[in-house]
Amino acid sequence: MRDDQRQPVYDVILSGAGPVGLFLACELALAKCSVLVLEKAETPESPLKRMPFGLRGLNAPSIEALYRRGLLEEMEVPRRVKDPHAHPAQGARRQGGHFAGIPLLAGNIDAAQWPFRLPGATAVVMLAEMEELETVLARRAEALGVEVLRGLPITHLEQQEQLVTVCCEEQRFHGEWLVGCDGARSAVRKAGGFAFTGTEPEFTGYSVHVELADPEKLMPGRHITGRGMYLQSQPGYLILQDFDGGAFHHEGGEITLEHVQEVLRRISGIEVTVLALHLASTWTDRARQATTYRNGRVLLAGDAAHIHAPLGGQGLNLGLGDAMNLGWKLAATVHKSAPEGLLDSYQRERHPVGEKVLEWSRAQVAIMRPDPAASALYTIFRDLMATRDGATYVAGRLWGVTTHYDLGDDHPLVGHSVPNFAFVDGTTAGEAMRDGRGLLIDFDGRAALRALATEFGASLRYLAVPATEQLGLRAVLVRPDGVVAWATSVEPNEDPLKEAIARWLPRKDTV
Ligand SMILES: Cc1cc2nc3c(=O)[nH]c(=O)nc-3n(C[C@H](O)[C@H](O)[C@H](O)COP(=O)(O)OP(=O)(O)OC[C@H]3O[C@@H](n4cnc5c(N)ncnc54)[C@H](O)[C@@H]3O)c2cc1C
Incomplete structure (x- = not known):
């Protein structure tokens, strides 16, 4: 860090102390960069980061990244590892994820098609709680000397030749580089002039915790009903998919008990009664990606660079992959030791991986639509996933085993x-x-x-x-x-x- 007119100049400023911002901060600090993280929220706590809604499926590249930095052992791995590939004897019908709600069964996967995965490899699937992941990453970041300032939303930024000035209302901070890790509605993406293109949503998704008068009427598990989808992970914890073109989410209406009951009854076709609404949030399948991940001294990573439906759990994995790819390249650029074009390889390598995940998400939405054509395609996909090659292809993409x-x-x-x-x-x-x-x-x-x-x-x-x-x-x-x-x-x-x-x-x- 250097001082310009008594204002410190950080090597890198990051916006957002979510999992991607924190992991990138660790990578940069490990490579001896001075790092400041500016976070909008006053505190890291949120019920949506805890079980069960805060559970995220990590795939092979994310698990490997955490393992390679000694972070995996700090998480409660044994309780949450799901590795159907590593333990096929535990049951051929064991599920290792899904595509559009179609279960991916371990017994159908031909791991011989991945000759470079050794038996001692880390797991291909693991459930991690967002809060725990962020706690582990924040602890490591602090140990490496990263400064994290909370309650400071970035509002705008200015790029000069050698410097980026970041404004959080009245306060100004200076860095040689700025990386926007501030999530789907990224202020850095907007202020940094990045184009964000893609497709509009088809549904509003709901994560709700309710108390039901008659919980026994709803079956556990995932149900695609011809009117949408509902999933009950534990009694009263529901995920809903309502094909309203994303209207409810984008109109930003209040999520009332009556509204949740109406959507749940319509999708499930079951006359359940909601007695209390404890927690609710909405999301959509809007799929957009920044056309470029770098504009001068400003870069994007994680949800700031790409958004899509959470179906099959890919967003966090994509973001952690961005951070692992970018950290050492940006650090070498900061230290003026990077080979020619190294930083540009971030866009060249990560943008196509992001494009594929957006395609993956759109393909799932297309066969989940409540119409006969989608339903016919769904049946064909289900049959293909029951074949060895079909299941292995899906597992390779879902688990990130074939990402390269x-x-x-x-x-x-x-x-x-x-x-x-x-x-x-x-x-x-x-x-x-x-x-x-x-x-x-x-x-x-x-x-x-x-x-x-x-x-x-x-x-x-x-x-x-x-x-x-x-x-x-x-x-x-x-x-x-x-x-x-x-x-x-x-x-x-x-x-x-x-x-x-x-x-x-x-x-x-x-x-
Ligand atoms: C229901 C659901 C289920 C999901 N399941 C999975 C899954 O199983 N697997 C998976 O890989 N992904 C999953 N995802 C996606 C995953 O949660 C996201 O992709 C991931 O959280 C993105 O991390 P991030 O750090 O880029 O952004 P975020 O987690 O959104 O963090 C961004 C941070 O930036 C802060 N911020 C925002 N604006 C500003 C500002 N102006 N200035 C400073 N800070 C700011 C925010 O407060 C936040 O702390 C799921 C998503 C949802 C909604």
Whole structure:
């Protein structure tokens, strides 16, 4: 941090202390950036962040990201892990998520189609409570020296050549960079001049906690009724989907007991009586994405960059993936050690992943509509998901197991998440990534690769250790976000390795 006319200038200011803002703050601080997080809410607490509405399904890339930074062990994992892939013996009919409400059954999945997932990999699905996740991230951020100021909504911003000035009503803050992590209605996105394009909603979704006079009339679980959808996770905790074109949500009307009862009766076709309304919020399937994730010194991540229906739980995963991808790249840019074009690769890699999630969300809405064509498509999808290839395809996307970047290399592992190799010394590849540096894994311990890594300097860690299962690989270069930048299954050729290091890693001795 430097001082300009007695005003501190942070390397990076983040708007929003939600999960994406906090995780990005940790990534930047780990890479030795000074970080200020400005948060609108006075306190982090909200009943919507607690069980059951605050439960979020984390997928493989998010779980790996938390594991690689030593954060997973701080969460109550054993109670909440759902890993049908890792424990198929626990029941072939065990559910590992859904597509448009169609259950994804573990027994139908052919994990052999994912040759780079090792048996010791972290789970592919885990339920996390938003409040717990944010608490764990906020604690880590504080330990790394991140400053979080609450009760300060960003209202506008100004970009100068070397600086961004952020205004929270009367107060002004200065940073070299600003990242908008301030959620679906992002003030940074609006003030920063980002175009946000996409499709309008088809339904209003409701999360409600009610007391019913006759709860036994409603079946537990998810029900697509031909008039919409209702899901009862626990007695009185309901999710509803009403195909009103998103009108109720956008008109911002008061969510009354009478309104909830009317929607519930109409969708379920059951004459239930609501005695009390304890909690209610609405959302829609509006699907929009910022056309670019960067405008000068201002960037976007998480819901600020993309919104869509929460069906199948993808938004938080997408946002944590943005943060993991952006943190080290922005830090290297701050430290003036980034290879040419590194920061631009954030947009190149993450925008297509976001586009695919929006498509995924629209496809689900299209087959859930209350009309005969959608219902016919729903039946066909259900049949396809009962096949091995169909279920494996859906699981690959839903669990993020097949998510990868096109980095333009011949080796099939490049652009994918590095397998969690178990080394013979008892450590794992994931554990070796806690300090956020790049990693050169040399299973055979060659003097030439060691010399190359040493010559490169502090931003590359060299590991010379065999693994119990090496998948036929001889050496692997891993970026700080856990993505494979180079790999070889034959005797390593140093030139392409040097090229990959120069292309991706911060220049030597600048970290
Ligand atoms: C019903 C429901 C179920 C869901 N289930 C899942 C799931 O299972 N899996 C999944 O991956 N995703 C799920 N999601 C989506 C997920 O909750 C979001 O994608 C995720 O919370 C986005 O995180 P974020 O940090 O980008 O934004 P947010 O969580 O919205 O955080 C943004 C933060 O910015 C703050 N802020 C807002 N405006 C300002 C301002 N002007 N200045 C400063 N701060 C500001 C807010 O107070 C907030 O703290 C679900 C969403 C809903 C609605």
